[in-house]
Amino acid sequence: MKTTVVAKKLTKKFYKRDLLKVARELPGKTLIRREGKYIYAGRIVEVEAYDGEIDRAAHSFGGKTRRNEVMFNEGGYLYVYQSYGMHFCCNVVTGVKNKGTAILIRALEPIEGVKRMIQNKFGRELLNEKEKLNLTSGPGKVCKSFGINKTHSGIDLTGDEIFIANSQLKKNEVIGISRRIGITKSVQFPWRFYIKNNQYLSRK
């Protein structure tokens, strides 16, 4: 019998663990979206953790509202919010139910579906190779290229439409840790996890 090596889909058990454990392990994993016959895939290279219990930068800080209610699900759901009126950003909910913890996916390294990502992002064909670096090097760009919007908020990440596959870091890759980007509250938490020197990071 022919065997094919397929990276396994991350399980509910993976996501329901502690926020920072999951966040530390997400870089290197592969975000996948199926859209009919199309497929998008990218290795996660940068994430940030948000914890509504102690973190004033988290949308869930201050309790459940219509906007953030998905963050209070148990781990394994996608939380999508609109940023600055024009961009979407996607997050992975973690922990047990009503924790209000989630991880922002800030940057990916495109693997598959690049042609369609370019169409989604720029509305045209690729003009030069440098544009590839601009496809998924920021949270708004990731959603734009993958065609993810608010209608995808609440999707179960153990389903088939959007999920994360359990790929590994490459041998030479090292995880970096820093403060989070673009926030004005609770800036002191070192909750940004990224693959050092990766060319798709939102900031070098």
Add this chain to the structure above:
DNA sequence: CCACGGATTGGCT
């Protein structure tokens, strides 16, 4: 009801 500002991006100085 109204005013404020944000887990961003890209264009212009």
Add this chain to the structure above:
DNA sequence: GCCAATCCGTGGA
């Protein structure tokens, strides 16, 4: 490096 775009959730009157 600076700043406008653009919208809706949130909080105060």
